[in-house]
Amino acid sequence: RRIGYAVVGLGHLALEEILPALSNCKKSRLAALVSGSPEKLKKVAAQYGIGAESCYTYQTFDQIKNNKEVDVIYIVLPNGLHKEYVIRGAKTGKHILCEKPLANTSEECREMISECFKAQVKLMVAYRIHYQPHNRKLREILQKKEFDIPKFLEAHNSQSTANADHWRHKKALAGGGALPDIGLYCLNTTRFVLGEEPVEVFAYQYSTPGNPLFREVEELVSWQMRFPSGVIASCATDYDVHESRRYRVNCRKGWINIEQAYAYKGQRLTTSKADGKMKRSEEIMLAENNQFGEEMDHFSDCIINNKKPFTPGEEGLQDHIIMEAIYQSAKEGRPVKINGIASVNNWK
Numbered sequence: 536r537r538i539g540y541a542v543v544g545l546g547h548l549a550l551e552e553i554l555p556a557l558s559n560c561k562k563s564r565l566a567a568l569v570s571g572s573p574e575k576l577k578k579v580a581a582q583y584g585i586g587a588e589s590c591y592t593y594q595t596f597d598q599i600k601n602n603k604e605v606d607v608i609y610i611v612l613p614n615g616l617h618k619e620y621v622i623r624g625a626k627t628g629k630h631i632l633c634e635k636p637l638a639n640t641s642e643e644c645r646e647m648i649s650e651c652f653k654a655q656v657k658l659m660v661a662y663r664i665h666y667q668p669h670n671r672k673l674r675e676i677l678q679k680k681e682f683d684i685p686k687f688l689e690a691h692n693s694q695s696t697a698n699a700d701h702w703r704h705k706k707a708l709a710g711g712g713a714l715p716d717i718g719l720y721c722l723n724t725t726r727f728v729l730g731e732e733p734v735e736v737f738a739y740q741y742s743t744p745g746n747p748l749f750r751e752v753e754e755l756v757s758w759q760m761r762f763p764s765g766v767i768a769s770c771a772t773d774y775d776v777h778e779s780r781r782y783r784v785n786c787r788k789g790w791i792n793i794e795q796a797y798a799y800k801g802q803r804l805t806t807s808k809a810d811g812k813m814k815r816s817e818e819i820m821l822a823e824n825n826q827f828g829e830e831m832d833h834f835s836d837c838i839i840n841n842k843k844p845f846t847p848g849e850e851g852l853q854d855h856i857i858m859e860a861i862y863q864s865a866k867e868g869r870p871v872k873i874n875g876i877a878s879v880n881n882w883k
């Protein structure tokens with residue numbers, strides 16, 4: 536049997552990526568829809584063959600409890616609504632997949648993890664990069680020390696946004712600006728590929744004065760992270776810069792670079808390696824997958840075989856703890872230590 540998903544929130548990500556991906560999954564299928572718009576609900580339900588009995592509004596959401604076709608509730612709402620719907624979802628007894636960032640704050644994440652634990656349901660944060668072949672390959676190269684040990688890493692994730700009225704520019708709904716939305720990819724990918732946790736961060740933050748996009752949330756965050764092995768990561772994110780989604784890991788005997796690293800597709804993995812006195816450059820060609828489909832099938836597999844997901848709620852919490860240290864560092868103009876590790880993942 537394929538695991539049934541109730542998709543909550545029919546915005547861009549749900550309509551353009553998640554629902555089409557579900558149609559092609561091996562272990563997952565669409566079972567129900569939740570939306571505040573009756574017209575959209577009717578149209579999308581007809582398109583995907585979902586009956587009226589499996590269509591819900593935000594008011595009737597809790598009745599999913601009685602829908603035997605639904606195993607997982609997938610929250611694809613603005614960040615500021617994740618906590619409410621994850622907790623309400625957990626109380627229905629269904630497993631929860633929640634979009635990134637897990638919440639607005641680490642405190643919210645803790646509450647969500649605790650409620651899912653109490654309800655005995657699994658909680659996974661929808662981090663795509665952990666299921667993406669080029670990023671996984673880079674991590675494998677580092678693990679095998681093919682280029683000797685890593686020394687420093689540079690990561691950027693930037694794009695331009697235009698609509699100041701969108702929830703992404705409202706503090707209550709977004710939690711923050713570029714950092715929790717797109718800078719988060721630099722953070723969680725760095726942790727994923729290095730397989731260690733930062734012990735200290737130092738950051739700068741900037742927003743162009745007078746730009747209405749940045750009335751409530753920040754534009755630019757640039758930060759450094761120090762890891763126990765000695766690796767330093769330099770990351771930057773900006774909401775008003777031509778798109779750039781890349782990172783490079785610089786090792787003693789070579790470097791590994793991914794362009795379009797955090798994009799839905801189009802990744803390019805290139806390397807340069809010291810080979811005696813020569814330099815050898817190579818592009819490693821890998822087949823692309825559908826990251827959303829892979830991620831959902833992974834969660835379904837965890838449910839079928841009762842395993843802990845690769846990216847459980849604690850992964851989302853760990854990133855919030857680090858992001859809070861980043862904001863604190865930028866505000867106070869000093870390095871901030873990170874105490875304690877929330878992460879209890881399987882991939883280290």
Ligand code: NAD
Pocket residue numbers: 544545546547548549571611612613614616634635636661663702708716
């Ligand atoms: P979106 O604005 O396109 O969609 C949000 C949906 O939530 C809309 O259908 C909207 O009607 C609904 N909604 C319900 N209550 C709302 C309210 N009070 N205010 C505003 N909208 C409300 O956003 P999106 O790009 O689909 O993002 C949704 C979530 O997915 C966010 O958490 C975002 O960070 C995440 N996301 C993840 C990825 C990824 O690659 N994993 C990519 C994009 C977005």
